[in-house]
């Protein structure tokens with residue numbers, strides 16, 4: 001089969017703070033590279049752009065921004081990466097992305113007086129992930145992972161609300177990963193799923209989020225409190 005015709009997979013990691021997303025992203029990229037895959041790591045927010053620097057200032061509590069404004073900046077920070085992402089994927093590069101639109105919606109929706117339907121709209125038209133790995137930590141293990149940092153949103157109560165909202169966004173592309181294990185155990189689980197996804201989507205068209213984003217009702221098995229993985 002002509003390798004050049006294969007597209008890369010868009011793999012997104014989501015979850016609450018301290019679930020191990022960043023560690024797992026790096027591990028996955030390293031292993032895939034070693035196997036000879038074309039793969040690139042991305043992270044949102046991307047703090048390196050002009051918009052990203054505004055976001056970073058906000059997260060560090062150096063500036064205040066109205067809740068809708070910061071929401072749109074997070075989304076704009078993804079929009080400014082769309083062309084690059086699309087080109088890489090079509091050229092056969094798999095993208096491993098640390099946080100994406102689901103964090104965008106869940107973190108804003110955890111604030112008071114934010115309209116859930118409104119929050120989803122800026123994401124419509126962005127590339128839809130082929131696989132979302134949602135890292136879920138049991139509260140027991142979470143409480144043993146040490147203190148939160150100093151940035152905005154790094155508070156237990158807020159994180160609990162975010163976690164509840166993440167559940168509402170789960171669709172068929174999601175896999176819930178039990179993140180309680182050692183980094184190696186968690187990686188093994190993720191690795192199998194990613195390999196399957198890379199194979200599965202290589203001849204499929206790229207998809208975009210449509211207005212039904214987060215309205216998928218066909219995933220009861222993902223919405224329970226279990227640590228089960230499909």
Ligand code: FDM
Nearest residue numbers: 044045074075099100103104107108153
């Ligand atoms: N965050 C992240 C949002 O509020 N909206 C978004 O769209 C994204 C991508 O920013 F608290 C929040 C989530 C987190 C903070 O993320 C910074 P990192 O992963 O800690 O840099």
Ligand code: MG
Nearest residue numbers: 017149151154
């Ligand atoms: Mg953080």
